[in-house]
Each structure stands twice: as structure tokens, then as C-alpha cells.
Amino acid sequence: MTYSGEVLRGHTETIILAILRGGDSYGYEILKRILDAGGGMIDIRDATIYTAFKRMEKEGLITTYWGGEEAGGARRKYYSITDAGREYHERKAREWRELNVILNKLIGGDGE
Amino acid sequence: MREELKKYAWRKFRRYPKTKEITDLRDELWSMMCDKYDDLVAAGVEEREAARQARELMNDCTAALREAELGSSMGALRRMLIGILTFSAAFMLALTGVYLFISIVTLKSFDKTWLLMVAGSFVYVVYVAVKLYAYARSFGFRALTRVAFGGVFLSLVPLLFMLPSLAAHVLYGADIWGKSWLLALIIAAIWLTADMMLFAHGTKAFWWELAGLGFLVTTVVFLAFSVFTGAWNVAWLVYVLYLVVVAFAMYFAELRRRRGE
Helix, strand or coil: CCEEHHHHCCCHHHHHHHHHCCCCEEHHHHHHHHHHHCCCCEECCHHHHHHHHHHHHHCCCEEEEEEEECCCCCEEEEEEECHHHHHHHHHHHHHHHHHHHHHHHHCCCCCC | CHHHHHHHHHHHHCCCCCCHHHHHHHHHHHHHHHHHHHHHHHCCCCHHHHHHHHHHHHCCCHHHHHHHHHHCCCHHHHHHHHHHHHHHHHHHHHHHHHHHHHHHHHCCCCCCCHHHHHHHHHHHHHHHHHHHHHHHHHCCCHHHHHHHHHHHHHHHHHHHHHHHHHHHHHHHCCCCHHHHHHHHHHHHHHHHHHHHHHHHCCCCCHHHHHHHHHHHHHHHHHHHHHHHHCCHHHHCHHHHHHHHHHHHHHHHHHHHHHHHC
């Protein structure tokens, strides 16, 4: 069974920021880390990722810079988290933990 | 293979204005395709298949282009408008040149040649409308695309309805205005049909729009029949026919709904 990227709706920015808290990264690496973390169960559209990049850059959550040329002339665009991005991530992560507790009580699945 | 991926990316972006944000996005997508290609090849995927999968990254980049465009304060729109202004100047100069040449050299009269300027202006209006529609569509601005689509049809009215009527009157002294206005109604009917198929299909307003379109088509039929046959006293029956069709459609829709319950 695979879940479409829809299950991540509303959380894409937070996930990307969580990855960037571990250090600067580039588009494909971020996409691959999300897919790998999903263990093959998440089928996220590439467009979702780079649309999120554009939106986050506009909102000042991340900044970008170009890396050196790779073989063949293609240059990677690197993303860094900003202070505003860190604050945003901390707030969203806290909200997620609180919501998770509530949803576990409501949905649970242990019959209580 | 990187060169092939580059050509693919450049081809996909060729119709977009080269603003910094758009070329940045193109370069980034190219680099992502290269990374994906290398990754797949390293995992043992055959080169051609890896390239095919890498190209999938660019299948749906309209949303990202829209974000890039919004982030650049509509840089592509501004460039397009400058392009239109440049074209306008060249077009109007060329048109005036043709007008003067035909009036002075060929016909040696300015009597009716002003029609050329009118025709040229009407063609120009269509050009601007098509450019705006192409812009809105390429960046996926839905509401603007729908409005611009209507604008294209509106721009056709002067060219297809007014110009032939004017030309017939000026060149041959024939007065076809009394009937040619039906063309405007036909253009409106075609526009509404196309608009509904492209933009309203699947929306809640679809059936209301279909009923409205049916009413417009009925009016076109009523007017065409009445104008060309003069049988105004009978033509109103098409409205009765329309109401019967609507009543049947509502009846069957209700029947279907009840069966579904």
C-alpha cells in the first residue's frame, strides 16, 4: 500500500525544514530523504516539493545559494534554513506533538 | 545524457520569458534531473529508462512556475507586455506603410482604403487577446485563463462580425447588418460551449451553466429562424421545446438520484 503526497498536505514545509535543520541540502537530496523516510509507502509528486521551495523562499523560511558546477555543467541549488524557518519549525513541531496526543486518544485503535 | 536532459529542460521552458526566477527554476530542475538520473543509474537502472524517469520531474512544473512568477512580482507578465508594446509599434508602422502604399501608389485614392487600418486593428486585438490567454494558461492562473479565454472570443467579434459587415457596406453598398449580428450570437454560443467544456465541467455550477447555454442556443435558433424566414409568430415555439427538454432532463436526473439512494 502507498499513500499519495496528499497525506503530507499542510506538513510539507515542516518536513523540509526538519531536514534543513540537519544542514544545508539540495532539491533531489531533500526529495529522496522524504521518499526514503516513507519506506516506499509515500508517493509524493516532485512538483509538490519544488512548489513548496518557492513558497518557503518567498515567506523567508529558507534562503538559497548555487553550488559549484557538477559534471556536465548542471549546478545544484542549495537551501538553508533561516531563523524565521527555525521558529516556524519549532511551532509546527510542537503543534504536531499536541495534536498527535489528542488524535491518539480519539482514534487510538486500542479499543478504549 | 546530461546534455540530452539539458536540451529537454530548455525545450520545456522555451515559451516562457527568461526572467531570473524562471531561468533559476529551469536550471534547478535540470540539476535535479541529473541527480535523479545518476542515482537511478547507480542503482542499476538502464540508462534510457533512467533518463525517462528523470524527465518525469518536469511533468508538472506549472505550479512551481506560478510561484516563481508571483515571487518575481509578475516579471514574466511585465516582459510580455513590453513585448506586446514593441510588437504593436512595429505592427502599426508596417500597417500604416501598407495603407499608404496601397492608397498612394496602387489605388491612388484614400476613399475606401481606411478599411485596411480597421482590419489590421481588429487582427491586432485578437493577437493581444491570444497572448494574454497564452500567458495565463502557461502559468496556470485558472481564473485569469478563463477570463482571457472569453477575451479571445470577444476579440473575434469585431473581426468576424463587424469587419465583413462594414466591408460589404463600404465596398459593395450592401447592408447586411440586419442579419450579420447573428454571427456575434453564434460566437457567444461557441465561446460558452467551449468555456463550459474546458472550465465548468465537473463543478457545481455545471448544470446551471448548461441550462444557460441551452437558453442562449435557443435564442440563436429563434432569431436565426425568425430573421431568415420572417416567421416570428411561429418561432417562439423553440422556447417551448427548450422548456420541454429542461423538464425531461430534470425528471430523469431526479429519477436517477432516487434510484441511487
